[in-house]
Amino acid sequence: MNKKTFIFDLDGVIVDTAKYHFLAWQNLAKQIGVNFTHEDNEQLKGVSRVQSLELILGWGNKTATEEEKERWLHQKNEEYLAFINKMDESEILPDVERVLQFLKLNNQNVVLGSASKNARPILEKVNIMHYFDAIVDGNDVSKAKPDPEVFLVGAAKVNAINKNCIVFEDSVAGIQAANSAKMTSIGIGEQNVLNEAEYCFIDFTKISNEFLLEQIKN
Numbered sequence: 671m672n673k674k675t676f677i678f679d680l681d682g683v684i685v686d687t688a689k690y691h692f693l694a695w696q697n698l699a700k701q702i703g704v705n706f707t708h709e710d711n712e713q714l715k716g717v718s719r720v721q722s723l724e725l726i727l728g729w730g731n732k733t734a735t736e737e738e739k740e741r742w743l744h745q746k747n748e749e750y751l752a753f754i755n756k757m758d759e760s761e762i763l764p765d766v767e768r769v770l771q772f773l774k775l776n777n778q779n780v781v782l783g784s785a786s787k788n789a790r791p792i793l794e795k796v797n798i799m800h801y802f803d804a805i806v807d808g809n810d811v812s813k814a815k816p817d818p819e820v821f822l823v824g825a826a827k828v829n830a831i832n833k834n835c836i837v838f839e840d841s842v843a844g845i846q847a848a849n850s851a852k853m854t855s856i857g858i859g860e861q862n863v864l865n866e867a868e869y870c871f872i873d874f875t876k877i878s879n880e881f882l883l884e885q886i887k888n
């Protein structure tokens with residue numbers, strides 16, 4: 671059977687950590703006098719930590735010294751980590767583990783491609799580290815999605831060629847990154863938002879084993 675490489679984004683695909691990012695950013699925003707809503711949080715999906723702070727400061731027309739930014743980034747991350755520390759298997763999104771198991775049973779490569787610098791501890795907390803042949807996270811890359819670097823490095827780690835890679839992503843920037851790497855892009859979320867994706871499913875419960883087999887054989 672063909673060997674393909676399935677690359678998973680983390681936040682919004684495997685787990686919903688956006689709710690914890692939201693709470694931590696909201697506290698910081700309040701402290702520095704910036705209004706921060708759920709709608710604003712949507713725009714931070716897939717965006718790096720440093721870039722997220724820049725966006726929040728921009729929305730509030732605030733300027734800050736490098737020292738302040740460093741301090742705030744540290745504070746936000748500490749608060750986020752306190753939420754992460756309480757995570758367990760129950761936070762894995764529906765049917766993600768069924769898909770991971772099916773891919774490994776069929777001898778496929780499984781790779782993580784996330785912007786998060788906290789990806790490894792999160793995978794450990796929800797106990798799914800063992801499914802992954804390679805992990806690429808925010809510590810391994812310097813260019814943020816929509817740049818394809820995170821997926822290219824992931825493919826290279828398992829010696830895969832781009833056209834044999836299939837990417838699961840919940841952010842528009844991530845879909846664009848997969849497309850520009852000439853990988854198959856599968857959006858996880860709303861079709862009208864992820865309209866650049868080659869395929870789109872609201873969540874993994876809608877992804878059948880038959881569909882996965884088709885991707886393996888193609």
Ligand code: B16
Nearest residue numbers: 680681715716719784785786787788
């Ligand atoms: P951290 P993903 C991304 O994860 C999140 O979607 C984004 O909201 C967050 O700012 C980014 O990770 C960095 O996270 O602060 O943990 O390094 O969707 O690429 O898995």
Ligand code: MG
Nearest residue numbers: 679681682840
């Ligand atoms: Mg994501």
